[in-house]
Amino acid sequence: MGMIKWGRRSRAALSLTTTALLTTTALAALSTGAEAADTLGSAAAGKGRYFGTAVAANYLGEAPYVSTLNTEFTSVTPENEMKWDAVERSRGTFTYGSADQIVNHALGRGMQVRGHTLVWHSQLPSWVSGLGASDLRSAMNNHITQVMQHWKGKIHSWDVVNEAFQDGNSGARRSSPFQDKLGNGFIEEAFRTARAADPAAKLCYNDYNTDGVNAKSNAVYNMVRDFKSRGVPIDCVGFQSHFNSASPVPSDYQANLQRFADLGVDVQITELDIEGSGTSQATSYSNVVRACLAVTRCTGITVWGITDKYSWRASGTPLLFDSNYAKKPAYTAVLTALGGSSDGGGGTPGAACTATYTKSAEWSDRYNGTVTVRAGSAAISTWSVTVTLTPPQKVSTTWNGTPSWDSSGNVMTMRPNGNGSLAAGASTSFGFTVMKNGSSAAPSIGACTAS
Ligand code: XIL
Numbered sequence: 001m002g003m004i005k006w007g008r009r010s011r012a013a014l015s016l017t018t019t020a021l022l023t024t025t026a027l028a029a030l031s032t033g034a035e036a037a038d039t040l041g042s043a044a045a046g047k048g049r050y051f052g053t054a055v056a057a058n059y060l061g062e063a064p065y066v067s068t069l070n071t072e073f074t075s076v077t078p079e080n081e082m083k084w085d086a087v088e089r090s091r092g093t094f095t096y097g098s099a100d101q102i103v104n105h106a107l108g109r110g111m112q113v114r115g116h117t118l119v120w121h122s123q124l125p126s127w128v129s130g131l132g133a134s135d136l137r138s139a140m141n142n143h144i145t146q147v148m149q150h151w152k153g154k155i156h157s158w159d160v161v162n163e164a165f166q167d168g169n170s171g172a173r174r175s176s177p178f179q180d181k182l183g184n185g186f187i188e189e190a191f192r193t194a195r196a197a198d199p200a201a202k203l204c205y206n207d208y209n210t211d212g213v214n215a216k217s218n219a220v221y222n223m224v225r226d227f228k229s230r231g232v233p234i235d236c237v238g239f240q241s242h243f244n245s246a247s248p249v250p251s252d253y254q255a256n257l258q259r260f261a262d263l264g265v266d267v268q269i270t271e272l273d274i275e276g277s278g279t280s281q282a283t284s285y286s287n288v289v290r291a292c293l294a295v296t297r298c299t300g301i302t303v304w305g306i307t308d309k310y311s312w313r314a315s316g317t318p319l320l321f322d323s324n325y326a327k328k329p330a331y332t333a334v335l336t337a338l339g340g341s342s343d344g345g346g347g348t349p350g351a352a353c354t355a356t357y358t359k360s361a362e363w364s365d366r367y368n369g370t371v372t373v374r375a376g377s378a379a380i381s382t383w384s385v386t387v388t389l390t391p392p393q394k395v396s397t398t399w400n401g402t403p404s405w406d407s408s409g410n411v412m413t414m415r416p417n418g419n420g421s422l423a424a425g426a427s428t429s430f431g432f433t434v435m436k437n438g439s440s441a442a443p444s445i446g447a448c449t450a451s
Contacts (some may be wrong), residue, residue: 005272040320040331041074042377042424043340044301047293050112051338052302054271057081057098059310060105064325068306071379074425075113075156076106077270077302079312083123087147091127091139092353103154108419110375110426112425114270114302115151115158116145119190121176122163129177136181141193148197157236158208160194161187167209171219187223188232189409195233206238206270212250214260224263238270241288242304244316245275249284254291259270261297271304274330275316282333285320289337322395340377352450353422359442366396366435371414373448374427382420385430385447387412392437401430 044051052075059065069076080086081099088094106113119140131139148158162258164187166174173179178186187205194203205224210217220237237260242250250256257267269292274284292298305311309323320331327342335342354374361368373383388409389395395403401414414430422428434443 020041021444038335038338038342038377039379040072040335040338040340041426042375043335043338045074045425046339046377047212049292050300050302052076052112052114052300053306054079054302054304055102055106055238055306056310057101065306065310066105068321068325070109070421070423072423073111073306074423075112075114075300075302076102077116078102078246079116079305080123082116082147084118084120084128084143085123085125088143088273089125092142094150096150099151103151104244107154108428110422110428113151113154114268115148115155115201117150117159118147118194119160119178119186120162121174121178124177131177131181133181134379136177137186137189140178140182140190141363144190144193145197148194148201148408152198153200155198155201157202157204158198159193159238159240159270160203161190162447163208164205164207165207165210165216165398166218167216169215171222188227189228191419193235200268202235203233204236204238204268204270205234206240208240208242208271209350210422211239211241211243211256212252213256217256221260221263224260224265228264231393234265236266236268237297238268240271240304241269241273242271242318243274243284244313244318249274249287253288254294257291257295257298261295266299267292267295268299269301272301273304273311273313273316273318275318277317278329282329286333288339289334293337326406353380353383353448355445355448357443357445362440365435366448367440367442368431368433370429370431371445372427372429373422375422375450376425378420379424380420380427382416383413383422383448383450385448386411387414387432388444388446389434389443390439390443393436393439393441393443394435396433396435398432400428400432403432 040051051073055076056079058305081102087096103113128139164174165174191203192323207220210220224234224237260267272288274281292301303319305319307321307325307376308314308317309318311319320328322328332342352374356372358370359367360370371385373385391410395412402417403412403414405412
């Protein structure tokens, strides 16, 4: 909670005309400084989508890693930190520290978080594979429940089950402790448990080699269709999209995304990386982005790492930034495909930041206001927004911001608490309680200024 400021009650009542003017919900925007180049996140936001990356907590101390993350991306996926062996290495003991570091970093800057992953045969502690069926069932459900409740309300999408199908032409389930001991029903059970644990999170099934129409993706498709027809909770399908010359971007990639979307689920590109270099790599990336943009329900793209230096397939240089964090041709191709501009001046002029007001609660004597501050097409390092009250209203409490006041006591200038940087398109919110003192007028929200 922020500071408390109790006001005087001596101001005269406001005229009707002014009250009417001030009750209008304010949306204010101001462009400051030279137009900056677009970023992946801002360009994707312009298309109503997030652009994310896998992040490893280990590298959050490396300045160019963090600045590239903060500037370019609007969503993060912990690369390993939420996996079973990281959060429940021994039964019933949960360790969330490394993943929390990533989640807090992201949420503090207005980025979204994908949860990865709850039930997977890999990076699974041996105590889990050693359990008998009924113990395994309760361990699985407990794991899902505990982990999801820890981050309840903070994760936009969870990979509930990862890689449960076999490669090749069989269309069969992959052998795993879950499959072998609990049978086909384990996936459905995991999704039902997940829905109960955090009803706000989108629940995804995630896999690889399902990017085009093939036996494996057909099997997943049939499962999703069955789930939708029986009301088993599933909201999204993740397509990992790890590509190389042996496994290139399929020509029916877009058609495959679309057929899943047509089942009534969102589709997300969850772990994109494409081995290669130069123009051919750039072209493949561009094709993936264009496919997503062509599918209305393709809600976002996540690349599996920021820099080639730390890629899980580093020798294939599959990412958008090279090992010195320089932008590769693939970066420019992605940005261009997203409709962005890297020329530093040719992009659509936009606001550096915007401030949007909503009344979030009201009582007879007071109401709460929330202002969402959103960065425009470029990252910003700080912001400020003015909130002007109708006397004799007074602000009694504020949160998630540092307020200062003009001499009249009616104009509050809100600045960030600590680090105010926001990635392009990213947002944060602050709030305040207004004591009405007889006037329920909405505050007037001034322009958001940024630097
Ligand atoms: C990989 C990580 O990138 C590596 O650091 C780790 O050693 C192994 O797992 N499919 C997935 C991801 O769902 O979790 C995998 O991530 C890559 C393949």
